[in-house]
Amino acid sequence: MHFVLEQVLTGLSIGSILLLVALGLSIIYGTIGVINLAHGEFIMLGAYAAWALKTYAGLSLLPALLAIFLGLGLFGWLLERFLLRRLYRRPLDTILATWGVGVVLQQLVRLTAGGDLRYVELPPSMASSVSIFGVEIAAYRIFIFVVAAVLFLISWSIMYRTTFGLKLRAVVQDRNVASCFGINADRIYSLSFAYGAALAGLAGAIISPLKSVSPEMGTNYVVDAFMVVVFGGVQSLFGTVISAFALGEVTGVIAFLQNDTIAKAMVLIVIMSVIRFRPQGLFVAKVRA
């Protein structure tokens, strides 16, 4: 029992990091359909923002989160407004453009903050472990789980419980018809992209105390994020959650029984097999065609 619980908790903590890094992409790629290869760099910017706010402004991680959320949101909004908006009808060019943005961001950070690895201080209140039914787990991992869950609930509410979400879903289904009904599609897209970027920045800031912060760190996360979103089913926020925790559990168990190298390979094999037989991913958003 102890062993099972330990595995479940390990899987949950891996899964919540996956969910955190994938949530923003789930909005940007899943909903508005932009294949955003700079997603990893948004995460990296969030982590560097946490580091910079701590180093230069003395702001510790938790109070810095709001500033990072707003800052990355603004950055995403500008990027959408002045670059991506011009490319919506050219999906292949979008891939190239976001890839280019990612490279530029990496090098900009390297030039300004330097190539050294950085780290962000763990909030002292969470620098210990907590015992859940006899299983020790880092307090900070529980915090990550809670944050991921809350962010998902907020995103889900925005999508399905607000007028904005209604409009967004309308635009996603048919942009022209939605526009005919007086919905400002451009504005909806800008805001959604900004929200997705802000979530990515938040993810970067929150994982930074556990991971190393470097200009190249985004490369791994963009792969993880796409993996989760594609596996869960594009356009399905709910699918993203299930997929993140499923992959987290599978990784955790295989890594425990074998090792992380095999876990990584096995997870990708599982995803490929599923995509082969279910190209739309695990979950499909119900759309009346």
Added chain:
Amino acid sequence: MKLTRRGLLHTGAAGGAFLIGGMPHIWSKNSDLAWAADGEIKVGVLFSLTGTTAIIEESLNKATILAIEEINAAGGINGMKIVPVIEDPASDPATFAEKARKLVAGDKCVSVFGSYTSASRKAVLPVFEKQNNLYWYPTLYEGRECSKNVIYTGAVPNQQQDEFIPWLIKNFGKKFSMIGSNYIYPKEENNYCRKLLEKYGAEVVNEEYVPLGHSEFSSVISKFRQQQPNVIFSTVVGDSVVALHRQYKAAGLDPAKMPMASLTTSENEIAAMGGEAAAGHFTSAPYFEVYKSPENEKFVAAYKKRWGADKVTHFVSEACYFQTYMFKQAVEKLGKGDITPNTIREAVKGVELIAPQGKVRLEPENLHTWLWPKIAQAKSNGQFEIIVQSKEWLKPEPYAAYPNQVCAEKGLVEKKS
């Protein structure tokens, strides 16, 4: 650039020596090779200034340049200046090979100082063997290499582990867990470690490798919790080592009961992970910045003065520094016209000097270096405290894990068992 210009300016001053020195050079058997032309000794400096390993290799470049500047400021080698030709191989093994070819064949460098990773060393090896030039490699590495074209000044497994492992067993216990990055270096170190553990009757409860760049250690840590090893023998490298230490700390594990013992965590890595995440863990290496010796105080002060007070020295940059002085001592023994990679290799055999870590010596047989192993514990201020210091220097044995093979002067010898 600054250096090259200074080197050029001094060429005039060395002009007298040039006239005298120029003649015999024509008659020497290497006359077709302009190795030390114009009173200058050209050497290559091949450390990545961009790319993934630039973080550490930049400090190696800096330590090498510092030594060259000091030697030149003190009058050079027999009146000749060392002129460094700096290339940036961008952390890419193929580029390493290409730049090495340029330095050796194009620039006619008489030696090249370079490389941090084994992958990049293996990539340039064919160039140096084919051109019969000399490569000076400062990094600790997995051993099992025997080339007459490489001078190895970093530690090999026996030098880091022979004292470390018994000490760990004595102080913490016999249950070892091994965690490493998935490539050749950790596997060879663990292979040697297993032999030592067997010899002292200790056991390995787990041996595991994570992909390079891996940053999620939840499962690894839950295994530590379950198996409760006395010592975690870690050969995890790069940004993974930062993630491992930070997650170990966040999980609330106690270094006093289950310390990580590393061969690669230096002052540089500690600066990247934060002192509080490193505190309490152990590293075995020939050099630490806090080591007290007049030579080290001089080195650290000069390094900080030249490159900035926030910079740290570590066991690879120290090797960069003293190997440049080894080069100087070797070339000093040679007449101006005799300076070739071949003669330098012969001259450097058995060279001794007082390095920041203590007196080191180049072993004539295998071109590796006699070093002074030390065991140190990381402190929360980002520095180490040296706990054990070897009473004698240790002979380099690159084939220590392979009793049937020996690296001898004529190359690798297979012993019949």
